[in-house]
Amino acid sequence: xxxxxxxxxxxxxxxxxxxxxxxxxxxxxxxxxxxxxxxxxxxxxxxxxxxxxxxxxxxxxxxxxxxxxxxxxxxxxxxxxxxxxxxxxxxxxxxxxxxxxxxxxxxxxxxxxxxxxxxxxxxxxxxxxxxxxxxxxxxxxxxxxxxxxxxxxxxxxxxxxxxxxxxxxxxxxxxxxxxxxxxxxxxxxxxxxxxxxxxxxxxxxxxxxxxxxxxxxxxxxxxxxxxxxxxxxxxxxxxxxxxxxxxxxxxxxxxxxxxxxxxxxxxxxxxxxxxxxxxxxxxxxxxxxxxxxxxxxxxxxxxxxxxxxxxxxxxxxxxxxxxxxxxxxxxxxxxxxxxxxxxxxxxxxxxxxxxxxxxxxxxxxxxx
Numbered sequence: 001x002x003x004x005x006x007x008x009x010x011x012x013x014x015x016x017x018x019x020x021x022x023x024x025x026x027x028x029x030x031x032x033x034x035x036x037x038x039x040x041x042x043x044x045x046x047x048x049x050x051x052x053x054x055x056x057x058x059x060x061x062x063x064x065x066x067x068x069x070x071x072x073x074x075x076x077x078x079x080x081x082x083x084x085x086x087x088x089x090x091x092x093x094x095x096x097x098x099x100x101x102x103x104x105x106x107x108x109x110x111x112x113x114x115x116x117x118x119x120x121x122x123x124x125x126x127x128x129x130x131x132x133x134x135x136x137x138x139x140x141x142x143x144x145x146x147x148x149x150x151x152x153x154x155x156x157x158x159x160x161x162x163x164x165x166x167x168x169x170x171x172x173x174x175x176x177x178x179x180x181x182x183x184x185x186x187x188x189x190x191x192x193x194x195x196x197x198x199x200x201x202x203x204x205x206x207x208x209x210x211x212x213x214x215x216x217x218x219x220x221x222x223x224x225x226x227x228x229x230x231x232x233x234x235x236x237x238x239x240x241x242x243x244x245x246x247x248x249x250x251x252x253x254x255x256x257x258x259x260x261x262x263x264x265x266x267x268x269x270x271x272x273x274x275x276x277x278x279x280x281x282x283x284x285x286x287x288x289x290x291x292x293x294x295x296x297x298x299x300x301x302x303x304x305x306x307x308x309x310x311x312x313x314x315x316x317x318x319x320x321x322x323x324x325x326x327x328x329x330x331x332x333x334x335x336x337x338x339x340x341x342x343x344x345x346x347x348x349x350x351x352x353x354x355x356x357x358x359x360x361x362x363x364x365x366x367x368x
Contacts, residue, residue: 074086074087074088075087170182170185171183177192177193178190178191178192179191186200186201187199187200187201187202188200194207194209194210195207195208195209195210196208196209198230203229204227204229204230205226205227205229205230206224206225206226206227206230206233207225207227208222208223208224208225209222209223209225210222210223211223211225226252226254231253231255231257231258232251232252232253232254232257232258233251233252234246234248234250234251234252234258235248235249235250235251236248236249237249248265248267249266249267249268250264250265250266250268251264251265251266252264253265272288273287273288274286274287274288274304275287275288275301284303284304284305285303285304286301286302286303286304287301287302287303287304287306288300288301288302289302289306291309291311291318291320291325293311293318293325296313298311298312298313298318299311299312300312300320302320307320307322307323308320308321308322311325316328316329317329338368339368340368341368342367342368343365343366343367343368344365344366344367344368345363345364345365345366346363346364346365346366347360347362347363348362348363348364349361349362
């Protein structure tokens with residue numbers, strides 16, 4: 001500061017000297033050469049400041065440039081630790097570079113960056129770490145925006161899928177236990193943990209599903225069950241493409257509501273191998289087969305061994321006895337020949353010893 005004061009004193013002396021000289025040389029007053037004099041004085045002053053800063057600045061701990069007016073202070077404070085720029089309005093022109101990580105979230109006030117300050121497409125996916133679901137209010141997320149296996153059950157509301165699905169479809173409804181099917185707003189079916197249920201409005205017809213034997217849960221199978229409100233089960237087919245109805249081939253009609261007679265009804269060829277009675281201790285089971293007789297195969301209902309049974313021809317009936325075929329026609333001819341003979345006595349026992357050996361001991365009377 002001492003050097004600056006000496007410089008100012010020297011400038012004042014020179015200023016007076018120049019004022020006298022210029023007035024004497026030119027005959028001009030102070031006002032006439034004022035501009036020239038001020039330029040000269042300013043140059044000398046700034047030169048002294050430049051020399052002073054060049055020699056003294058490296059040795060100072062801080063420099064403070066401050067302007068105060070009407071309780072408003074604007075200043076630049078430079079120290080070996082930091083730089084402080086304070087002011088109500090700071091105007092920076094030209095290109096400005098800020099290193100990465102210098103401006104952190106703590107330096108940005110909440111909601112201080114408006115949309116008007118962000119150019120279109122200026123924020124890329126690399127700049128976005130997380131998006132709160134509450135910030136997505138319109139539009140939609142397409143499949144291309146959702147990574148595979150990235151949405152887990154814990155990210156969904158308890159009934160989010162149920163509500164969305166039920167609002168979307170009028171023919172299908174879902175809840176935690178059932179997928180229901182509707183036909184013109186009338187319940188027609190349900191898919192549950194027990195299988196597929198068939199409904200007609202509030203009337204339960206039956207179901208198809210996995211089931212077990214009563215008394216032994218380890219015996220499992222597939223069951224087709226007719227409910228108490230159901231009338232029949234039919235196995236049918238459509239004969240022609242444009243037929244309006246199906247033709248039944250096998251029907252269970254337990255109360256006779258469909259056919260008029262309770263029971264099982266069939267209207268088709270039946271191809272069976274064995275027919276067994278419901279009593280396991282029966283002497284012989286029955287089976288269907290064929291018997292070759294005189295180089296012709298006849299359909300037959302046989303015992304399980306196949307040695308005895310009944311054979312059916314186009315117009316004749318045959319009996320099979322221990323693999324021997326007996327045409328019923330032959331038996332019929334014998335009976336026809338005996339018919340009308342009147343009363344006959346048929347021997348039932350023969351004497352085998354004594355004087356009457358070989359004679360009839362007893363007989364039975366038959367009227368033909």
